[in-house]
Amino acid sequence: MNQLPFSEGPQAISVTLSLSIGRCMRRDRTRSVIGSFQVVSLIALVAFAFSGCANREGGQSDGTANTELQGKIDIDGSSTVFPITEAAASRFRKLYPNVNINVGVSGTGGGFKRFTRGETDISDASRPIDASEFAAAFEAGIKAIELPIAYDGLTLVVHPENDWVDQLTIDEIRKIYASGDDRSPAPKFWSDVRAGFPARAIEPFAPGTDSGTFDYFREVTVGSKQSLRSDMSTSEDDNVLVTGVAGSPGSIGFFGAAYFEENKTKIRAVPIVNPETGKAVLPSADTIKSGEYSPMSRPVFIYINSKSIARPEVKLFVNYFLTHAAEISSAVGYQPIPAELYQHAQANFTGRKTGTHYLTAEGEKRSGALLEVFQEQNLQEAP
Amino acid sequence: MNRRDPIKTQVRAGIDNDPEGPLASIQLLSGEPRRKLDARFRGLCVTIAAVSVLVLIGLLASILLQGVPSLSLTLLTGGPEPDPSEAGIRPAILGTLWVCSLCALFTLPIGVATAILLEEFQPRNRYGRFIYSVIQLNISNLAGVPSVVYGLLGLTAFVSMFGLFGSRTSQGGGLEIGIRYYDQFFSEGMRSILIPVSDPSRPVSEPVDGMQGIDTSGNPVTLKVISVGEALPTGDALQYTLFDDAEAGRITKKAWYHFSLPLGRGVLTGALTLMLVILPVIIISSQEALRAVPSSLRDGALGLGSTPWQVVWHVTLPSAMPGILTGAILAMSRAIGETAPILIIAGIVYISRAPQNLMDDFTVMPLQIFNWISRPQEEFHSIAAAGILLLLGILLSFNALAVLIRQKLHKPLS
Numbered sequence: 084m085n086q087l088p089f090s091e092g093p094q095a096i097s098v099t100l101s102l103s104i105g106r107c108m109r110r111d112r113t114r115s116v117i118g119s120f121q122v123v124s125l126i127a128l129v130a131f132a133f134s135g136c137a138n139r140e141g142g143q144s145d146g147t148a149n150t151e152l153q154g155k156i157d158i159d160g161s162s163t164v165f166p167i168t169e170a171a172a173s174r175f176r177k178l179y180p181n182v183n184i185n186v187g188v189s190g191t192g193g194g195f196k197r198f199t200r201g202e203t204d205i206s207d208a209s210r211p212i213d214a215s216e217f218a219a220a221f222e223a224g225i226k227a228i229e230l231p232i233a234y235d236g237l238t239l240v241v242h243p244e245n246d247w248v249d250q251l252t253i254d255e256i257r258k259i260y261a262s263g264d265d266r267s268p269a270p271k272f273w274s275d276v277r278a279g280f281p282a283r284a285i286e287p288f289a290p291g292t293d294s295g296t297f298d299y300f301r302e303v304t305v306g307s308k309q310s311l312r313s314d315m316s317t318s319e320d321d322n323v324l325v326t327g328v329a330g331s332p333g334s335i336g337f338f339g340a341a342y343f344e345e346n347k348t349k350i351r352a353v354p355i356v357n358p359e360t361g362k363a364v365l366p367s368a369d370t371i372k373s374g375e376y377s378p379m380s381r382p383v384f385i386y387i388n389s390k391s392i393a394r395p396e397v398k399l400f401v402n403y404f405l406t407h408a409a410e411i412s413s414a415v416g417y418q419p420i421p422a423e424l425y426q427h428a429q430a431n432f433t434g435r436k437t438g439t440h441y442l443t444a445e446g447e448k449r450s451g452a453l454l455e456v457f458q459e460q461n462l463q464e465a466p
Numbered sequence: 467m468n469r470r471d472p473i474k475t476q477v478r479a480g481i482d483n484d485p486e487g488p489l490a491s492i493q494l495l496s497g498e499p500r501r502k503l504d505a506r507f508r509g510l511c512v513t514i515a516a517v518s519v520l521v522l523i524g525l526l527a528s529i530l531l532q533g534v535p536s537l538s539l540t541l542l543t544g545g546p547e548p549d550p551s552e553a554g555i556r557p558a559i560l561g562t563l564w565v566c567s568l569c570a571l572f573t574l575p576i577g578v579a580t581a582i583l584l585e586e587f588q589p590r591n592r593y594g595r596f597i598y599s600v601i602q603l604n605i606s607n608l609a610g611v612p613s614v615v616y617g618l619l620g621l622t623a624f625v626s627m628f629g630l631f632g633s634r635t636s637q638g639g640g641l642e643i644g645i646r647y648y649d650q651f652f653s654e655g656m657r658s659i660l661i662p663v664s665d666p667s668r669p670v671s672e673p674v675d676g677m678q679g680i681d682t683s684g685n686p687v688t689l690k691v692i693s694v695g696e697a698l699p700t701g702d703a704l705q706y707t708l709f710d711d712a713e714a715g716r717i718t719k720k721a722w723y724h725f726s727l728p729l730g731r732g733v734l735t736g737a738l739t740l741m742l743v744i745l746p747v748i749i750i751s752s753q754e755a756l757r758a759v760p761s762s763l764r765d766g767a768l769g770l771g772s773t774p775w776q777v778v779w780h781v782t783l784p785s786a787m788p789g790i791l792t793g794a795i796l797a798m799s800r801a802i803g804e805t806a807p808i809l810i811i812a813g814i815v816y817i818s819r820a821p822q823n824l825m826d827d828f829t830v831m832p833l834q835i836f837n838w839i840s841r842p843q844e845e846f847h848s849i850a851a852a853g854i855l856l857l858l859g860i861l862l863s864f865n866a867l868a869v870l871i872r873q874k875l876h877k878p879l880s
Contacts, residue, residue: 151658151682153650154717159813166841169816170548176818185827186816188837320840345842393670394715395652415548416842 152179154396159187160194160207161295162319163235163339164383166415168207171404174411178403182396191295192216195386199223204391205401208384209235209295211441214448218466226389226437226464230405230428231420231453233412236340236366236380237300240325240350242332247273247280250354250363253304253378259335260287261305262312269312273333287315288324288336300337302450303378325350340366341416355379371418374452382420382453389437405429424457438464529858533851541852545818546834550845553838555853560820561733561828562802562860568737568824569744569801574794576741577748578783580605581790584749585756586778609746617807620739625811627728642726644823649714651679651689654698655705658682659689661714670716673708724823731812732825739807744797751793755786787875795868799861805832831857 158168165188172184189197191208198206199220212220212227220227239256241248251259258276263269273280289311290296301311318324321338328336329349336350343352343366354363357377370376385404391397404411405428409419419425430436440461441449449456544554584602589595622628631641648660649671659679661671671677675691690699690707699707729735759782767777814829815837821828831853838850 149656151656152652153658153682154715165815166548169546172816172818173545173547173549183819184816185814185818187813188815189813321842322840325842342842345844391715393713394717395650395658395713396715396717398713399652 148177149179150181152396152399153181154394155183155185156205156391156397156400157185157203158205158207159189159197159203160205161191161209161383162188163191163209163295164207164232164385166341167232167383167408167412167417168205168385168404170411170415171400171407174407175400175403179396179399182400184400191298195220198227198386198388199225201225201388201390204388204394204397206386206388208386209381210298211384212386212439214442214446214466217439217442218446221466224390227386227439228389228392228432228435228437229439229441230385230387230401230432231382231424231457232385232404232408233383233417233419234371234380234453235383235417236371236376237296237337238340238343238366239335239337239353239355239379240328240343241335241353242328243349243351244332245351248335248353250356252356253358256355257304259285260289260300260311260315262310269314283333286327286331286334287312288327288334289315289317290321290324290338291317291319294319296337296339299381307448339416340371340418344416368413368418372421374454377452380418382457383417387432389435392432392435401432402429405432420453424453427457436462438462442466529851529854532848533853533855536845536848536852537855538852541849541856546816546829546837550843550849553846553849555831555834555856557817557820558829558831558834558853559856559860561736561817562830562857564733564821564828565736565740565808565830566798566802566864568733569740570794570798572737573741573745573748573797577745577794577797578752578790580745580749581752581756582778582783585753586782587774605746605749609750612806613743613804614806614810616739616742617810619742620735620807620811624729624735624738625731629728631727642724644721644724645726646719648717648719650717651708651712651714653705654707654709657705659687659706659708660717663716666716670714673710673712673714720823720825722823724825726825730825731827732823733821733828734824736808736811736828736830739811740801740804743804743807744801747797747800748793751796752786752790755789755793756782758789759785784875788872791868791872791875795865798864798868802857802861802864803832805830805836808833809836831860 156172158172165186168186172186176182176184186207187194191210194203194206194208195212195216197203199216201223206227212229217227239251255276258270261269270276270285272282273285274282276285289300297311297317301307301309305311316324316327318327321342324336324338325342325346328334329346335353343350352365354365355376356363357375359377360375362375364370364376366376366379371380374380385401387397387401392401405425408425409422412419440456440458440463442463443449444463446466449461540552541554542559543556544552545557546555547553584598589598647663647666649663651659651661651673653659659681661677661679663671673689673691675689677689677691679687679689681687687706690703691710691712692698692707693710696709698704729738763781763785764777767781768774772780808830812827812829812833814827815833817827817829819826835850835853835857838846838853841847
């Protein structure tokens, strides 16, 4: 609530106030309007705060929900980003009840497929757009604005009775999850992972292969060329993974931080050794935000169809989303990205800078921390 | 000499006549053990039946325990909000009602008509019989196809219609009726000003001073456009004032009869896809019901000089109606609970509005429940349980209605 990087002066007060009065609030406008108008609106706002939302359906421009704006926004994509988008949509609709927003969960890849056909205005993605999707969109005449929204911390979890795993290095995780070959088969017992671990059977769990979570985990552990082992239990439903890991002491699994937060009593998070500092780090709000919990934290994105941004409802929604992304993402169990990145994203959106930061001019994938990649000079407009 | 068991004698006689016969393997028992076996078998049947009933009771009890505290008016009237205390299932309930009623509307006539054709109008010649048997075989096979396959079929056959009618984006396209296009400006006074668009293929309007538009209630208004940096007017004039860099967005207003091709991901597509899923079930059960009508009735009617059509309409169909309706009830119950094809067709889990026309986006109750269950928060799991109770309630009331209709239609054969 205190991190509202784009509001200054009376607007900041109006934002704080409007949050405190919940439903009957008026949006803060990003376009600068003359000062007297702001003051008038602030006074009107205070008046409405005390009059108790008397005129909520009225839709006048003086402090209640605006029933004037109409239209429909189609969103589809990652189920990881869904809770953030849904929260943004739900809050936005309290300000503009006549704007219809549909959010689907076709997965990051499925969402991009619809996005590149022009069926959706916004695509949720738990990984950056890849070269083939970028090319497909470009061919269809659709340019995308890439906006990072939050960090998601992948959490590696074990059964609470598992007392031997104190921490794991990326190499050890790779050993557990990589598909083996004839010379070095995937480990069957914990003792194969590190000398000193008991000879208990390993039961690995993982999210479904269609999810961005699976892709990201594979990339940071075994790399995109190798595959993860095929003899693990996978499920698209993270609650199934939680139940699975909580059900047997030899198990290990991974999923988004939000699911760990809700199930802290049933499972235990494993500290992961940061390859750069050599320190074992547990996922937490602070370590994910600061980048210490690396490489298991990843940014999540929304992609805006450049053909849709001229529409007032889309423009207002994305502006609202970016302005409140920090607050919304922490409310639903994700970590906000640094304020300067939100500012950069806002500037890219206002300036309609299309393209991706995650592909080089040669179409190679660019990887690295969000702070380094999300830079002006890395923006590729065309494949 | 012992008293001879009459049954044993009979069976023995059968075996003696045909040592390889089907009775050869029966172990012959005399009086007492035979009755004991009978009692034991009855006990086994009762136990197995009790187990299934107990499982059902257990399931219902656990859902009731979990769901009843979350049953509230908000659940009935609210949308799928991310805050558990505000979450509701209204768009999904209405979506389910729309899709299932439409589905019943399509499926019942087609299904019953097909069953009548296959049962009452069988061809006499060999080739006709062959074609009939092929159709019959395929219907039986289709009844066993997993519903997700029908979802994929619906995606190509209905959503995109094999690309025959061009592609539809969020801004329209393809063939359509009952739709009007507007360019929407959002004024500095936060009013929406709509410029009617006669030709949707034209680019979106640019703001021009003095442009005529309508406001949201349909009253004519005149746009005032000022350049960036100019001071905004005060009072009412502000409501229709735009900066000259303002942009319009194209929006649509759809009448209740709005229809378009390709069908897209709307209610109609959902209903047609569910129709594919349950049509084989309805055909087969209607056939069974028609077959159960004694042929003496048909023969009697034919003997009195009725035409085949009169026999079907006045004799066979009324007598088979209870059976047909029972089959229809079972099939509709399946349609209400079907998730997989709808997930493929609609795939929307946050939807803010119930469907307004046949082409409108929708979600259904099982999908909403599925979405709530897969969330991490415990509160959503109880809301999902409450949703299941509502779904059961709707299912039972549908069934009760059908049973009532069946009772009304039921006429004794004699």
